[in-house]
Amino acid sequence: MIPSRFLAACVAGVIAAGVYACADRVTGVDTVPAAIDIVSGQGQSGTVAEELSQPIVVRVLNAGGQPLGGQLVNFRVIQGGGSVFAGSSLSNADGLAQERWTLGKSVADSQIVEARVVDASTGAALVSGRFLATALAGTPITLQRFNNPQTTVAGTQLPDSLLVLVSDAYGNPISGATVKWTVESGGGSVNNASALTTATGYASTKWTLGPDAGTQTLLAAVGTTLSTEFSATALVAGSVRMTKVSGDLQTAAPGAAVSVLPTVQLIDPNGGNPHPLGGVAVTFAVTRGGGAITDGNAVTNASGIATVGSWVLGSQSGPNELTASISVGLSVKFTATGVQTSPDISVSFVDPVGPFVGDTAPILVRIDSRFPLSTVRAALDGKVVTLTSPRQYYWSGSISLVGAPRDTMTIVVTATDANGSVGQGVRALIHDRAPRVIVTQPADTSVARPNTLIDASCEDDDPNGCTITVRMTQEPGGDGGLLLAGPTSSPMHTSISLAPWEGQGRVIAIIAQDSRDQATTATRFLWVESSPHLQSIGTAEGHVVDADNSRLLWNAGPNVGITHVGGSSETIASGLPSGFQGSIARAYLTPSGAAFAVASGGPPYAQLYVWLNGSLTSKTLNSTSSVAAAGDFIIYTTSPDGLYRQDVSNGAEVLISNSSGNTENSVGENGDVAYWNLSHDVLRFRGGSNTNITSDNGVNWLNVYPLTDGTNIVFLRRPTGVYDGAEIWLFDGTALSMLAPFRSIQVLPHSDYEVNGGWTAFTKADASGFAQVWTRSPSGVLRAVSAFATSSRIRALGTDGSVVFDTDVDRYFASATGSPTRISASNGSVVWRSGHFIMMLGNAAFTVSP
Structure with missing residues (x-):
């Protein structure tokens, strides 16, 4: 308790006569304040931020206990943050002074006002007194909720109590307030329908959800105007x-x-x-x-x-x-x-490896026994079979699980020896067929531009169904299983973007997974190419190996077919003959059909197939690289006969030479054949006769790998005994000339030289040693096409002098007079067909539109 009177020593002024100057010289009354008595207003309670109901009153007294009037009394708030009305008051004749006090905003703070009297001349503090008050919370204004929202099983009590905090406008907790809890939806219940808030303003209840799935609600209310809603999710x-x-x-x-x-x-x-x-x-x-x-x-x-x-x-x-x-x-x-055990018998499982088995459970155990065994039986899902011994120590058999529940099961193998001792072995397994994944799109080797549609579903015996997930594969270059889509419940119909892999080939995994995490994966190899310079012609059932404006020749495993753009697709060869395990080595569409060569790992090492008028014929080759085609003509070499030309429109076959090289010869659309012979000279077959283009006889020069368009012949020439370099030479119908000097690197037909319609394209090393693309017009004008700080390789030449060529990663187009324009990444292959370039990539063909 603070005492009601504070005494203070009289302030004396010693005068010259040595007497005190503390009394009024007229009345003789002591006028120095010696004490302040608190008269009334002490210990009040009131609402925060409001004025107390009673004023605070003090009496000023001198040392003799007499009231002093006219004394200035100051009132100051020293704790609690409230305020006083005037701040000071003069005592009346009875020594009384009073003030009005408004409390602060927090019930947590002490509320204190001090009344002070000071020396009128010096301002020195003489006496003081303190008033205390208690701040009470105001009207409930705020209802704050906690532990919301929650989720639990339907019909179950939520794990956390519902909790509210009731407070006034200044955030002061209100105790003793009645909170009513009312279930609004869901049919649940609470353990108490109403509760009083604690000293800290909190009230709580427990909520048991109703039986229905979904969102359920409950209202907490204080009075009729203040409420908040709780929600919870009931799971089934x-x-x-x-x-x-x-x-x-x-x-x-x-x-x-x-x-x-x-x-x-x-x-x-x-x-x-x-x-x-x-x-x-x-x-x-x-x-x-x-x-x-x-x-x-x-x-x-x-x-x-x-x-x-x-x-x-x-x-x-x-x-x-x-x-x-x-x-x-x-x-x-x-x-x-x-499980029974015996020191004489040991049973260990070899199969099933587990944990999953389908509709047949294979059983293989090893049994070691001191004594001969009389019986070995296996029991699973109520079925018992007797195992047999295919070899010493091992016993095998199987149990059908067709119709058995999809469940966890246990195989128990019981071995009994001749003495009646029993030993058992146990293997736990799960009867659960692996999910089956069905992928409608994308097709294997298709092209993403850069988006691709994923259309996939799965089938499984799991009552919970199965999910579909799409990831990059874990293989090198597969970006470590990066998630692309899902997991989503089957089926999946979505589009994914492969833009980060523009210009590349990637393998994606489409994974079907059941609730036991048993998974089946289907993979798709996809090219990513979204160049606007490529306009789609169409797609095929397999990898496109040749194309024109209306047909796509494709290969898919052992099958070869032709897709008619905008129409039907036909398989022209299926189940290639036994022993042919390679893929198509060379393939061509002809005006009247198709021809393709297949390589294998054993004799016969190569086979040529010709498709004409709905019929497929074949013959044995000595090399797939001997096959070339243009228009209706196709050439090939057989063993031991030699080089042949066939007109596939009528089947007429002509022996060109029985001493030709068996690789990289050429035929023009007019039926001219350019080939090299065993003397390493280049010859031309025209009109039924052969003419030497070179006559070195392999003495100083080796002339090989000629290409012809029926007008020009371009070939490689290298010194005898040199195999890692060559010159590029041209025969223009009348004379020979060198196009590119010797380079000590591998020089290849179709990559380093090409002919078409009287035009020639070739590569020649620049001053830095990089191979650059050049063209020669029918009139003999030479032009440098590329000038990159890297080597280039020819991909196709047009009859108008335009050329498509590649650098390390990019593909370019250049007209007969124009500068190179990038058209795509350097994937797939390019041909000149029907007056324009066609690019084949995966299962798709595109018109090149520079």
């Missing part, structure tokens, strides 16, 4: 995941306890952001094999975990089951097997 069996954490697939002796306690976890999938469900009642019960448990009624903790107290198996050998379930009908099953 299909929206809760119960998983086995530990304790499944154990073995123990009959009548003994398992070593690991069965434990489950409840998870709310929450749209891909899972979280555990605490406070949910879980019931454990023995459902097979007898035995007993303790503490079968458990409640999940904050991590969603619930565990049985103990599990003792039944007294007989064989399977035991324990089921954990929750109120909405969701359950999981634990299995354990009572």
Whole structure:
């Protein structure tokens, strides 16, 4: 308690006569304030930020206890943050002075006002007195909720209490306020319909959700004007995941306890952001094999975990089951097997490797026994089979699971020896067929521009269905399994962007997965090319190997076909002959059909197929690289006969030479054949006769690999005994000339030189040693096409003098007089057909539009 009077020493002024000057010289009354008495207003209570009901009053007294009038009394708020009305007051004749006091805004602060009297001449503090008051919270203005929203299983109490805080306009908690709790939807209940707030302003209740799935609501209200709504999500069996954490697939002796306690976890999938469900009642019960448990009624903790107290198996050998379930009908099953052991018999499983088996469970065990065995039997899903011994120590058999439930099972193999001793082996497995993934789109080797449609579904025996996920593969260059789409429930119809891999080839994995994480993967190789210079002609059922404006020639494994753009597709060869394990080496569309060569790993090493008028014929070659075609003409070499030309429009075949080279010869659309012979000279076949273009006879020069368009012939020339370099030479119908001097690198037809319509394209090293593309017009004008700081390679030449060529990673187009323009990445192949370039990439063909 603060005393009601504060005494102070009289301030004396010693005068010359040595007497005190503390008395009025007229009345003789002592006028020096010696004390302040608190008269009234002490210890009041009031609402925060409001004026107290009574004024605060003091009396000023001198040392003799007499009231002093006319004394200035100051009132100051020294704690609590409130205010006084005037701040000062003069005492009346009775020594009384008073003031009005408005409290501060916080009930947590002490409320103190001090009344002070000071020396009128010096300002020195003489006496003071303190008033105390209690601030009370104001009218309820705010109702703040906590632990909202929550999720749990329908019909179950939420794990956290609903909590509200009632406060006034200044955030002061209000105690003793009545909070009413009313279930608005869902049919649930609370453990108390109303509650008084505590000294700290809080009130709480427990909410048990109703039986229906979805959102349920509850209203907390103070009076009729202040309320807040809580919401909770009630989950039913299909929206809760119960998983086995530990304790499944154990073995123990009959009548003994398992070593690991069965434990489950409840998870709310929450749209891909899972979280555990605490406070949910879980019931454990023995459902097979007898035995007993303790503490079968458990409640999940904050991590969603619930565990049985103990599990003792039944007294007989064989399977035991324990089921954990929750109120909405969701359950999981634990299995354990009572197994007999014998020091004389050891049973170990080789197969199934597990844990999953389909509709047939293969069984292979090794049994080591001191004594001969009389019987070996396997039991699974109520079925028993006798195993046989294919070789010493090993016993095998199988059990059909067709019609068996998709469930966890246990194979028990019982071996009995001649003395009646029994030894058992156990292998837990899961009868669960792997999901089947069906991919409609994208097709293998298709082109993403840069988006591609994913149209996939899965089939499975899982009642929960299966999900589809799309990832990059884990293989080198597959970007480590990067997620591209999903997981989503089957089917998946979506588009993904492969823009980060523009100009590259990538393998994506389309994965079907069931609720047990058993997965099946289908892969698709995709090219990513979105250049606006490529206009789609169409797609085929396989890899496009040649194309024109209306047809695509394709290869898919052992099948070859022709797709008619905007129309039908026909397979012209299927199941290539036995022993032919390679893919198409060279393939051409002809005006009347198609021709293609297939290489294999054994004799015959090469085969030529010709498709004409709906019929496929074939013949054995000595080299697939001897095949070339233009127009209706195709050439090839056979062994031992030599080089032939066939007119595929009528089947007429002509022997060109029986001493030709067996690789990289050429034919023009007019039927001219340019080839090299065993003397390494270049010859031209025209009009039924052969003419030497070169006559070096391999003495000083080797002339090989000629290309012709029926007008020009371009070939390689290298010194005898040199194989790692060459010159490029041209025969223009009348004379020979060198196009490119010797380079000590590999020089190849179609990449370093090409002919078409009287035009010639070739590569020649620049001053830095980089191969640059040049062209020669029919009139003999030479032009440098490329000038990059890297080497270039020809991909196709047009009859108008335009050329398509590649650098390391890019592909360019240049007209007969124009500068190069980038058209795409350097993937796929390019041909000149019907007056323009066609690029073939994967299962697609594109018109090049520079």
